[in-house]
Amino acid sequence: MRSISKSFPGVQALSEVNLSVAHGEVHAVCGENGAGKSTLMKVLSGVHPHGSYEGEILFQGAPCAFKDIRASEQRGIVIIHQELALVPYLSIAENIFLGNEHASRGIISWNKTLTHATSLLRRVGLDESPHTRVADIGVGKQQLVEIAKALAKDVKLLILDEPTSALNGEDSRKLLDLTLELKAQGISCILISHKLDEIAQVADSVTILRDGRTIETIAVDADGISEDRIIRGMVGRDLEHRYPERTSEAGDVVFAVEGWTVQHPIDHQRKVVDGVSLHVRRGEIVGIAGLMGAGRTELAMSVFGRSYGRHTGGRVLLNGTEVRTRTVPEAIGHGLAYVTEDRGRLGLNLTEGISRNISLSALGKVSRRGWVSEHEENRVAESFRTSMRIKAPSVFAQTGKLSGGNQQKVVLSKWIFSEPDVLILDEPTRGIDIGAKAEIYTVIAELAAQGKAVLIISSELPELLGMCDRIYTMAEGRLTGEVDRADATQESLMRLMTVSAATQNEQV
Template sequence: MAGPVLEMRSISKSFPGVKALSDVNLTVASGEVHAVCGENGAGKSTLMKVLSGVHPHGTYGGEILFQGQPVAFKDIRSSEQHGIVIIHQELALIPYLSIAENIFLGNEPARAGFISWNTTLRQAKALLARVGLPENPQTRIADIGVGKQQLVEIAKALAKQVKLLILDEPTAALNDEDSRKLLDLILELKAQGVACIIISHKLNEIARVADSVTILRDGRTVETLAVGADGISEDRIIRGMVGRDLEHRYPERTPDIGEVALAVEDWTVHHPIDLHRKVVDGVSVNVRRGEIVGMAGLMGAGRTELAMSVFGRSYGRCTGGRVLLDGREIRTRTVSEAIGHGIAYVTEDRKHLGLNLSEDISRNISLSALGKVSRRGWVSEHEETRVAERFRRSMNIKTPSVFVETGKLSGGNQQKVVLSKWIFSEPEVLILDEPTRGIDVGAKAEIYTVIADLAAQGKAVLVISSELPELLGMCDRIYTMADGRITGEVDRADATQESLMRLMTVSAATDNEQV
């Protein structure tokens, strides 16, 4: 392999009360795919922000060499001028502009001060072909899926003559098929001489595309491993990330399953705009006390729509069905009604729907049950702080203070705040939608333990997840959905990834199948 395209030497970076990076070293060879692994809060994103100029030169210690020359980036534009482009987990596209406009935003082909639209469309079409996206360049971003939006981001990077592409959790929001296409594209770019840094918690994807892996822990470099030479296994990477073996990623439990706590019967929901379209079609499910029930399905199967519509009619228009709690029919027409009946919903979109990122940890945790920290209509800040401190310790939220702005936490710690918020409301039924999406293996293990503890307390837990090993490792029963309908119900002892995938791909025209 060719010499290094990038060398980051002894990089250190501090924030008030936190040392995010301490003497971190990273070397990336030309034409290499280099993975960076670590728990949430290990310093991965901070390191990439240093490299891409988000944290400008002078705000960190150490030096950066790019193509053998020292560089000092003052902002993102200066790093892009050298051919370094970062694609963040939250895509930076404008939904109501076209694909072509997004690709060349801030980099428009122009003559005499006027944009050349013919050139823009022609070059956009060529870039889309290069990333394997056969879309019309004039299509709006809002009209294509997340997987295609990722490819537009890469086309945008190629338009900037990228030499080093940084991808932060590129497949976190993608289904298996879109993930496979994106990983194939990364390998194609590698063959074309583009070096890539990929940050990912999906160790199977790292094993597939990476040439080298650098592991960070607590803001320091643990080691760099060559994928082909060092006999890398998932267990070895995990040990480097968390400092210990995770022999049992899923907690051992002997379920004590009681009576049905939540039953949803013949539930039907129509799309909020296209009222003729059923997104949930006659679904019936139930969860018993002390039981963890899984919900599997491909993207668009209707799992999230089912959960949101049950939780206070938060999605679509419900046209039929009943919700029963402990055998008694209840009304869940609003979120307040659902909470009042002891139902909690941990959304898959923690940044937009689960948290107020501009508020501190203390305020976020109390939001679902303000009455418990209020007196005569006034919130007791002392009580709010006391509650938040209790959850900070019990949930192992890594922060120097509960007064830290929630948006400054890592993804795993944000997820712990969301869980704390709903546990504080003392629900009887918890619906967890992708509870471990975008977080590392260490934080996942902690959250699995929390889920198991809740079930042991007699709570009824419904887990929606796109990770089949997670469902197989945690759940007592698993429902499958496709095209808005339940296509199967499988006991844990009988479930395999293959049997679940078969049920998840049953056509809507096929009669419901029970296994």
């Protein structure tokens, strides 16, 4: 890709960007949210058609002028987006060949479809029947289905956009190993990722973008690679202290949960949260660590307005007094706020502007006699746009068009505007870059300094160790430990996170 420039109304997304990928290479592309990574890949894959950008694309030595995604796929360029494009109620085989069916005269050959699908699943290391519905397999396996779908199109250049952002450690390792296997088969790969340790494991080269421009391309073997060098290129400065320095001055217990028990919404015999008790003091940041399926999100959602499962026991206390949080408005009214892990589906209205999203949690503060004052709504949003450093041309910008980091700042702004006493933050930095993470960590630290009680759920152990005063661990719906920051290590937390219920019962 040579001298690629692309602009949107009021925004220069790309400016003279260059990218060169060798045959059989894994080439990582890094940059902060909003640096232009996804826009560059949409140009390459035909989402932004030829004529809507400046510059040229050469593939296997020949110039390309893709008019749409199908045109790029016909040349062997396939993109797998962060938000997977699978139909949950179709089978794996149907998804793999959707739009690329084994058909003659309009009639699908299911024998060929199933045989070919079985071969592709074996190639990506997925031990599932091609008849299995996509809705019945986990996110990690769905990623492998997407790669099988790409292989069905005779892929030569595979683009992976944040492929491990929603995966646990084991699934992430499997996906990275598969990337190296595809490389050995001569398939080139462009990997967009914020996880610098993963890049170091698999990438041959790294191109860094900042503010829509190419900063540098690093050949890993020849130049050597370090996280500090990548971070410096991404943010234009050293991040010596990724986590803000803070002195905890915890006060009285503000928020407590006692004996909280929740059943699965469908399988009522299964407890997803089992007798959990925890507390958070004023001005304290407390973490919850656990593997996928440990019950962390289920705990948070069920406490916040019974938004998940069937509550069967336990109580919530604020400042020592039991309160009811049976509905979301009731929870908000008692001073609780919940930043969901799925900001796109549950945290934001992506079709609305920034100002409308920020005011949604506390419309009464910008209303009079039942009428929302747009002037007041926009004034509030502008103050948050400035203080939270949300990169957008105005508060009227559609939230769905913002980068992930800026969307997360809008979600935080929404809940800060409601002036809560307790903030539950579920994966607050998932899918955002290192620079935006540092800004969000600073916001969290400032909230704690104001006396808020903060509860952080995170799959990133360094994040919990860097931010929290205390850390609870969960496994199979139960609390398995509580560790002070001074005594916590990744190893000790992981040991507690992998304690089974049977082992825990034996210890008791």
